[in-house]
Amino acid sequence: MSAADAVTEALSELHTRFTGLRDGRPADYIPQLARTDPDAFGLALISMDGHRYSAGDTGAPFTMQSVSKPFVYALALSALGVDEVCRWVNAEPSGEAYNAISLEPGTGRPDNAMVNAGAIITTALIPDTPDAPRFDRILDCLSRFAGRRLDVDEQVYASEAATGDRNRALAYLIRSAGPLPVDPVAAVETYFRQCAVRVTALDLAAMAATLAHGGVNPLTGEAVVPEPVAAQVLAVMATCGMYDASGDWLLRVGLPAKSGVSGGLIAAGPARFGLATYSPRLDPSGTSVRGRAALGALSERLGLHLMHNPALAASTVTLVTTAGDLPAAGTAPRDSVPRERVAVVAAQGAIDFTAAERVLYALDESRPRGTGPVVLDLLQVTGVDRVARAMLRGGLGRIAADGTRTAVADPAGQLAPPGTGQRDAPMALRCFATREQAVAWCTGDTAG
DSSP states (O other), X not given: OOTTXXXXXXXXXXXXXXXXXXXXXXXXXXXXXXXXXXXXXXXEEEETTOOEEEEESXXXXXXXXXXXXXXXXXXXXXXXXXXXXXXHSOOSOOOSOTTOOOBOTTTOOBSOSSSXXXXXXXXXXXXXXXSSOHHHHHHHHHHHHXXXXXXXXXXXXXXXXXXXXXHHHHHHHHHHHSOOOSOHHHHHHHHHHHHTEEEOHXXXXXXXXXXXXXXXXXXXXXXXXXXXXXXXXXXXXXXXXTGGGHHHHHHHTOSOEEEOTTSEEEEEETTTEEEEEEOOOBOTTSOBHHXXXXXXXXXXXXXXXXXXXXXXXXXXXXXXXXXXXXXXXXXXXXXXXXXXXXXXXXXXXXXXXXXXXXXXXXXXXXXXXXXXXXXXXXXXXXXXXXXXXXXXXXXHHHHHXXXXXXXXXXXXXXXXXTTOOTTTSOGGGEEESSHHHHHHHHHTSSOO
């Protein structure tokens, strides 16, 4: 069993826990959205190394709706710069619903690019040329964020266009105040198509992970937007992405996020991961009920809150190698039979959720055929937090479940259960003072 299944297991447990949550209902003011399966539910996480974890309906297609807003905002910032974009759209929390009339007195600027009024202007700011029409630029940008070519759900687009009078009214109201740079009809029609772009929860996790990774897609390696732009978008998501619930969300969940009325919800941990959920049952603010509950629980369980003091992301794993097939220097072999090779993974620094995920993945990568003994070297680790300790114990336990010898070079006993000594620990947590002792035990060179 894979050590990194600890992350998948966490998602699966939350999926099971919240599947029975039946509060809320799908959006019905867009008729086509009312036809979606109300019980669809998926959770996805993508790390900065491009590792993908998922549970539930993460391949089910749905339209982006308002989740498209941060990414089109990123495109506008990349094309025009933050000063020019802010000349048209402010960056202040509105404290109001997504479709509120929230324009700055005197200038007519919408409060931010996450509410509909601001998003319509942001869409209108995207350059439009014969060689590169505005919507083509938007679709290309969204596709690069996702790491694959996306398309438009034409039925949802038609349904939005037939029922989108409030957004048209917002566009005309903005135009009457002066700041809308294009014809209101053209602006809103492009905005409708943008909202109808079709994705999956895994696509959204990749898109969120790209923002978290400084604008570089961790699946494709492509620099989609510059790093300063990614940081600016995450800042606005943190303060405005959940509309009038943004403050409470940041207090309790602690991650930049954006919701959409199709049931999509994204969250980003800068330099750590991208998260996405899909469940069409919405609360009164237009946010997925299950998605909100699951991301809140996941943040608490894995210590993901942005304001926590995280481990440094660089060089958590310092060594992935093999040992044990040769005798120690200066000694003679006990016999002429080659001993089993041992996979060795060494880590350093403070270990939190993000660092533990890297270690678990390295443990799996060190055993390409999924067999053979393994040693985890924690000699250079300065601390392991509660979440990481549980993840590492669980991952080592999965490797040991089939009888594989598994040891930890951990003289401080950071993974040992409280009150147990080295010899009392279960096989998955067998602790030794040095890496050499751990390798020797795994190869049978010591009785342990």
